[in-house]
Structure formats: structure tokens, C-alpha cells
Amino acid sequence: MRKHRYALGATFAALAIVLLAACQGNTGGSQSGGATSNLKIGLVTDVGTLDDHNFNQFSWEGAKAGAQAIGAAAPQSVVTTQSADYAKNINSFVSKNYNIIVTVGFALGSDTTKAAKANPNIKFIGVDQGICVDAQGNPDSTFACKGDAATLLPNYQGLVFKEQQPGYLAGVVAALISKSGHIAAIGGTATVPAVPNYMIGYLNGAKSVKADIKVELKYISAAPDAKAFNDPPGGKQAADGLLNANPDIDVLFQVAGKTGNGVLQSACEHNIHAIGVDVDQFVSTPDTAKCTVVSAEKKLKKAVSDAIQRVKDKKDKGGTITLDITTDSVGLSPFHDSASMITPDIQAKIDAAIKGLKDGSIKACVETPFGSCDNKNGQPPA
């Protein structure tokens, strides 16, 4: 029994140390000198890690860049480990009186909407989130989106991107570097608008510089599931099938998230050119960098940083903000090792396409009122 008492004592001693630590004054927390803004910036990631070479990482870099630009303290992050925790993670920043909360990914849209409604004095920035609210400013369970998010939730900027524009530019590049006149794109699923947006833009871009080019558009899954976006071996299999059936295809564009990394692998193994998506995949997926010519990018870092600066300048407006090429929020990544393939003639055509998209003389696709590509009016399949 004495032994037990000794052990119990040890337990309580250790617990006491923990509690003492809990009662100590605040330490830690990083403060940068010379700050000109006292806005506290927090970021909640989607499920995954902060260095995912994808949405989380580039949004985080945007938060850091934005904080630096406005002279605020370095931002803090909460990494989500399970989707059930979104609301809890957002609220932990709310409870610590953060002024700007960035949430990453469409999956956090519903919880960000609720938090924005409950905390009108906190600014929310939702990356890849089209805001859909009812007349009261709650997440719309009918998805009619009748509520005007800009007036109901003026503190919530939902950032979405015109994927068709970088898609269009990718198509221009693909058509110009193709020797066979036969190119392809593989998408995760047609049921997520971003994917057909990229693909239709790609088709139109390719046709704009080579009217007779053959473009294969292939979707892997009928639903936005793991097969569509999180299955590299499945992506490789699909690409292998397409490339084996059409050996003359010499440029392949992937629009399928992680599934698409398998598509890139397949392109490398078939010794053809690949085009990455969303982020600069030459950098983010080094395994396939050698055949990745360029990527059709959403410039997440710039988009988040800009949104933070708008808050600082008090120029922020709520609602869904569609970012496009006029602010360079979408576009092509650098060509890196493939720069030698881009002759002055090709570069001139790319520049002309960028200019046209910017001044509106070129449309990447026929758009619906919501800014997506209309894939019914004679546009290719969904």
C-alpha cells in the first residue's frame, strides 16, 4: 500500500506541475517588431498538412505574405485533422479574438458561413468558397443561394477562381508545343464545376491557335469522390489507357487533384509533355517535374494576401469574389526547365491570349450567370 501511495503521490505531483504551468503568465507567441497593424490573423486548413504543396500550403503562404504586407504579427495556423473539427478550429480563433480568419477549401464553406454570421466583427476569408446563403444569411440548405451574401455577410470574402482562363492558356501552350496535333486532358469529375471549367477552357484555348487540333477530354469518375481526386494509381491507370489507345497524344493536362498526380506519372512514363493544375506542380510534385512543362494555376498566395490587404485598407466587400486574370489571380506558372521549348513565336501567342482574356476580347468559354462554363450550349461533354 505504501508503494501505491508513493505512486499516487508522483501522479499528483506531476499533475500539479502541469496545472502550475497552466497558471503561469502568458509566454510564447511570436511578435514581430515594427508592426504597423495590430490585426491578428489566423488560418484554418482543410484536412491534411500545412506543407501539402497544395491549397493549404499556398493559402498559408498567402496569409504570411499578407501579414507581412500590412505589418501585422505573423499569422497562426490550426491544422484540421478530421472534417468533424472544422467549426471547433474556426471557433478557437474566435475565442482568442482574432481579427481575420482564413479558412481553406470549399468543405469549410458551411462552417465559415455560420461563423461569419455569428461574429460580424471578425473578417473571414474563405479560399475556394462560393458563398451560398438564404435570406437570413444562413447556409442555404436548398442551394438556391437567394440571399445576397455581400449585404448579409459583409465580413466574409469567399474567393473563387475563373478556372477557364488558366485552362485556356494551358490549351494554347498545349496546342503550340504539340507536334502530332493530338492532345488530351483528364479530369476528376464533371460534377465539380471547377473541373469542366478548366477542361472547356483548355479545349477552346487549343482550338484558338490550331483550329484542326484533336483534343480528348476524359473524366475519371461520375462523382466527386476519392476516385476522382485522391487516387493516384487510378489516375495513372486511366491515363495509361488513354495514351495506349492514342499513342500520338503528346500533351496531357491533368485536372484531378491527387488522382492527377498519377496522370502526370503516366505522361512521364510515356515520354510526353504534361501540364499541371491549381498550383505550380513543377515545384509541388518534383517526381514528375521533368515532364511538367507548365501548370494552370490559381494564384492562391496572391489571392489570400490581397484579401488580407483589402481588410487592412478597409476596402473589403463581402460575398463571393470571382478572381480572374485581370488581377493576375489565375494564370500560368513559370516554365522552369521547359523554357527552351517556348520559342518567341509561342511566347507571343501566349501573351496575345493573356492580353485578350484581360481586355475581354477573348472569352475562355461561354459563361453561365454564375461565372462557370456553360457546358450545355454546344460546349463539350460533362
Next chain:
Amino acid sequence: MNLRRARDAAIIPGLAIVLALVFGSLIVIFSSPLIFGLDLTLPLVAYKALVEGSFGSFGAVISTIVNAAPLILAGLAVGVAFKAGLFNIGAQGQFLTGGLAAAAVGAWLAHAPGPVAIPLALVAAILVGSVYGAIPGFLKAYTGAHEVVTTIMLNYIALYIVAYVVTGPLRAVGATFARTPDVGNASLPILVGGNGHLGVLFAFVAIPLAWWLLYRSTIGFEIRTVGAGPDAARYAGMRPRLLIVVTMAFCGGLAGLAGAGEILGLTGFMPAGYSTNVGFDGITVALLGQAHPIGIMFAGILLGAMRAGAPLMQIEAGVPAQMVDVLQGAILFFLTAEILVRYLFRIRAKSAKVAELQTVASSYGGQATPTQ
């Protein structure tokens, strides 16, 4: 249960927690140079934030309880099965299918009055969870298929059932990503704070219920007897096979109820990418709680507190949320390495007595399958 027995039961888990905290401190100290230079006080900052985020304010306490509720239910789903000598690794699958059933019925009755919609959605979740738990119970009892293997497999099946149903038949029309429609009126009312929903009470009702069932009812006596020795139980006129199926169904129902609480109380719908670890964490909770309902309650609150405090730990100390997983893993390690803990703290082993958890180990020996 007298005090001495409670203390004897709590001593190993308590020490495992202490050792895990020490181990966690070392991890934090030695990984700190990777972020901002060696910082010996960082563990204190981290644990302080963890405590502040879980008990530091009214909202934090609510968050702890809300996080603890599904862990307690899942812990009971694993713990009660332990008593019958079954290792229910399938709480995760039972949780998911139960949650899916709640999401489906909730969406269907979204516009029905709450007093109708809520009970029906809950009953559906319990029923589906029970059936999903009864399957491995049946396979164990009548074919001898080991429940560890079958429940792990059923977890994956549940994952893909959810993916199929949410992206297919139950997909909300018009949503930009795959999810079920809103549960509307079937959502559980918020009783306290920002998210203290009704479902939290289920966990705290289930604790005395499980205790009464195990220690004060005939069936509980039979369950424990089957756990201690199925052959002896059969000799005494009990029906081990039926009891195994019934126990697993009961456990599956508890896990299914946990799923319903999360869907109807917190998210309000089920997304295709719904990810959670509640079912697996339930195993830690059950082991830490020594498979006793009261122990499971404390273990669930502890792990719930760690989950509730994790975001603040990242914000205040810059320590990743995965640290909580490290702590949980370390707790589990020190619990199962009981001999090491006894050696470190010079605690003699208790006098020979049938420990309930031993029945789990015995189920690997092959004799636990009832023979006719």
C-alpha cells in the same frame, strides 16, 4: 465499488497519462529546434494552452464535453464488448453507418416537426449501428470468424458505403460538392453554449445504463461470464453464441448513437469526405477506462479535453494538433506496457484475480470461440 478498488483500478491509467505527458514534453522539446530554436519551456506553454482550451472558460468546458460525448459512447461500445471477451475494433464502422442513417432519416424528415424527426433519426442510427455490430457478432458466434479481422474489414466497407450513398442516392441536389441534404428540423437542439447539443446527454445517460446492464442485470452477469469463459458459461446454461450477437448489437447501437449525435448535433449533414477518428479513439478510451463505465467516462472526458484544447495549443504554442495523437498513442503504449509502468514506479502486481482486460487477450488464444 469501494474507494480502494477504484484507486487500484485508476493507478496504472493515471501513471500511463503522466508518462505520456512526460514523453510528449520530450517530443515537443526535441522538435522545437525545427521551428524556432530549442525551447525548454515549450511543453509548459503547450500544455497550458491545452488546459486553457479545454477547461479555461465556460465555452472551453462545453467544447470538452461536446468532444467527450462521442468518445464516451464509442468507448462504451468497445468496453462493453471487452467484458464479453470481444475486441470490437468496428466502432468506427458502426459510428459511420449510424451517422449515415441519421443523416438519411434526418434529411428525409427535415421538414417534419422536430419531436417526430429527431427520435426517428436517432432510432434509425441505433438500429443500423446495431445491425452493423451484430454482423461480426454473428460471424464470430456461428462461424468462428475472429471479430478483430471482420470488424476491421467492416470498417472499410462502412467507409465505402458512406462514400457511395453520399455521392450517389443521397447527394443533395444543387450542392457544389457531394454531401447529404440538410437535416433541418431533425437537428438536435442546442441546450447550452454555442454547440452544447442534446446529444451530449445521451453519453451521460449511457454511462449509468451500461453500468446497470453490466453489474446489476442478469444479462450483464451472463455477458461477463461469457467473457471469462464461454465454455463454463455454456455449462452453466447460458447461451454464449446468442450473447455474443446481442452484446455486439448493443455495442454497435452505442457507436451508431455517437454517429447520430455528431451528424444531427454538429455538422447537420454528412459530407462525402466525412473524416473522424471517434471509433478508433474509442479503443483508447475503453482501455484507459479499464473497460469500466465510470472509467470510460473519465477517459472520454480526458481525451475530449485534449481534442478541445488542441487548436489552442497550435495557436498559442505553435505545436501541431497531431501532438494530441502522439499523447494518445503514448498513453495507449504505456497502458499496454503495464509491466514497464509497474517497474518504473515500483508497483507490485495485484494479487491474482481475473482482470477483465485479460479476457481480451484470451480471445486470441482460440479457445474463446464457443463450441457446441
